[in-house]
Amino acid sequence: MTSPPSVYAAMDYLLTALLFGLIAILIAFAPAFADNLPAQPAVTNAAQGAPPDPQMKAVLDELAGLSPKPIEMLEPADARNQPTLADAAKKVLKKQDRSTNPQPVGNVDDRKISYQPDNIPIRVYTPLGEGPFPVIVYYHGGGFVIATIDSYDASCRALCNAANAVVVAVEYRKAPESKYPAAVDDAFAAYHWVSVNAASIKGDPAKIAVAGESAGGNLATVVSMMAVEKGMTKPVFQLLVYPLVDNDMTNESYKENADAKPLNKAMMAWFFNHYLADPASAGDPHVLPMRATQAQLSQLPPAMIIAAQIDPLRTEGREYADKLQKAGVPVEYKLYNGVTHEFFGLGTVVDTAKTAESDAGAALKKAFGSK
Numbered sequence: 522m523t524s525p526p527s528v529y530a531a532m533d534y535l536l537t538a539l540l541f542g543l544i545a546i547l548i549a550f551a552p553a554f555a556d557n558l559p560a561q562p563a564v565t566n567a568a569q570g571a572p573p574d575p576q577m578k579a580v581l582d583e584l585a586g587l588s589p590k591p592i593e594m595l596e597p598a599d600a601r602n603q604p605t606l607a608d609a610a611k612k613v614l615k616k617q618d619r620s621t622n623p624q625p626v627g628n629v630d631d632r633k634i635s636y637q638p639d640n641i642p643i644r645v646y647t648p649l650g651e652g653p654f655p656v657i658v659y660y661h662g663g664g665f666v667i668a669t670i671d672s673y674d675a676s677c678r679a680l681c682n683a684a685n686a687v688v689v690a691v692e693y694r695k696a697p698e699s700k701y702p703a704a705v706d707d708a709f710a711a712y713h714w715v716s717v718n719a720a721s722i723k724g725d726p727a728k729i730a731v732a733g734e735s736a737g738g739n740l741a742t743v744v745s746m747m748a749v750e751k752g753m754t755k756p757v758f759q760l761l762v763y764p765l766v767d768n769d770m771t772n773e774s775y776k777e778n779a780d781a782k783p784l785n786k787a788m789m790a791w792f793f794n795h796y797l798a799d800p801a802s803a804g805d806p807h808v809l810p811m812r813a814t815q816a817q818l819s820q821l822p823p824a825m826i827i828a829a830q831i832d833p834l835r836t837e838g839r840e841y842a843d844k845l846q847k848a849g850v851p852v853e854y855k856l857y858n859g860v861t862h863e864f865f866g867l868g869t870v871v872d873t874a875k876t877a878e879s880d881a882g883a884a885l886k887k888a889f890g891s892k
Contacts, residue, residue: 570777571830574859576871581782581861583616584609592667593791597697601667606783606863607675613870624678624869636710642692643711644670645722646681652723655686655730655889657760658712658744662735662863664765664792665696665704676734676866676878680760683882685891687724689715693740697795704796705807708740709747716754728889730758730822732881734865735784735834736792738764742810742821742841749820758888759824760881762865767811767837768793768803774835781831784862789833811841818848825853825884827877832862855880 573581587604595603611621627649633640648654657680661673670677670690681688693707712731719726733741738761748755769775770786779786797803806813824845828838835856842854857864860873868875886892 570781571859573831573861574871574873577831577860577864577867577873579613580606580609580867580870583612584783586612591787593787597666597695597795603667605668605672606867607672610675610867610870617870619869623674624682626678626681634711634714636707636714639694641707641711641714642670644674644677644690644692646677646688646690647723648681648685648687652687653720653725654723655684655728655885655891656715656719656722656724656726657681657684657686657688657730657732657885658715658741658756659688659690660693660708660731660733660737660740660744661690662733662737663695664788665701665736665796666792667695673734673737673866675869676762679866679868679878680732680881680885683878684885684889685882686730686885686889687719687722689722700798701796701802701808704736704740705743705747708744712744712748712756713753729754729756730760730885730888731756732760732762732885733764734762735862736765738762739766739810742766742824743807745821746806746810746813746817755820756822758822758885760827760885761824761838761841762827762877762881763829763832763834763862764810764826764838764841765834766841767809769837770833772836772840774837775833778831778833778835781833781861784833786833811837811844813844815844815848818845818850821845821848821850823851823888825855825881827865827881828854828856829860829862829864830856830858831860834862853884 584606589603592600614621626646628647630645633642659677661668661670670692677688677690691711694703716729731741731744742759742761745756745759775786802808804812826838826842828835842852845852857873857877864874865877868878
């Protein structure tokens with residue numbers, strides 16, 4: 522005759538039955554529970570890059586709404602017609618019922634510099650007043666392939682007012698129609714013209730700085746090198762905004778921002794492919810300033826390097842700042858969090874951009890000896 526189960530065995534049996542019953546209920550109602558869970562953060566892994574701040578995200582959302590095509594999949598002519606962050610910023614302003622008129626300056630004048638093989642278009646932004654004013658020779662971004670001085674109009678106006686300086690924006694030749702060294706030649710020719718003709722644009726020839734964003738930052742520091750090499754008066758200052766100075770696509774910021782907007786790893790490879798006729802020329806410091814020796818860098822003027830957190834070019838900007846510092850060049854490196862490549866110039870809609878513009882203006886005024 523078998524003995525009855527113990528009290529403990531009965532309790533174990535009951536608990537097991539209850540557990541399986543609960544699991545069955547959870548499985549049955551899981552979809553309903555999932556629908557009511559709070560949304561998870563879009564980015565939680567640092568390797569995927571940091572999320573933009575709310576104001577930057579609003580601009581990026583408007584850019585996405587303009588349905589840009591992947592530039593790396595396009596021919597240059599089509600890539601040049603894609604919407605930009607400047608277009609997206611105007612949409613944000615309209616939604617906020619704010620004016621989309623450009624920031625006012627004293628005067629804006631389009632003209633051309635006589636230079637072979639073609640004249641170089643420039644745009645001169647002049648502050649209010651009689652001058653003479655310090656001068657900033659400014660080079661726009663776009664990977665040497667896309668964009669124009671129109672695309673970067675807001676940056677030039679912001680610098681004109683923040684530094685109380687004449688800004689000369691240079692429309693250099695673009696690749697692939699005009700590969701390296703065409704852009705460098707035009708950039709230096711424009712600097713040389715300004716150094717000789719500053720007085721004709723209410724400028725002070727003793728107070729000339731160079732500035733640029735992305736590819737334009739590359740041109741600004743290369744022009745500084747060339748001025749030293751040619752025995753010319755060098756700029757008093759370099760403002761390098763997320764400068765393109767290297768081609769190492771394995772570094773930290775390239776890994777974090779491989780798929781970032783508006784600039785990503787695939788786009789950078791596309792830019793380099795169109796810019797260089799010979800990949801071996803990437804070893805030339807006039808192509809990639811990180812290839813310069815300490816001796817070449819040691820004579821460069823003081824610099825400020827502005828970097829964006831969500832940008833494949835962030836790491837190389839930091840490394841270039843370190844290299845300049847080791848060469849004895851006074852340099853200030855400023856990293857702005859929560860913003861992307863091309864944030865500079867978005868001061869009307871992104872507070873961090875407005876801060877960066879103000880910081881740049883203060884650094885330029887200090888270099889010029891302005892009050």
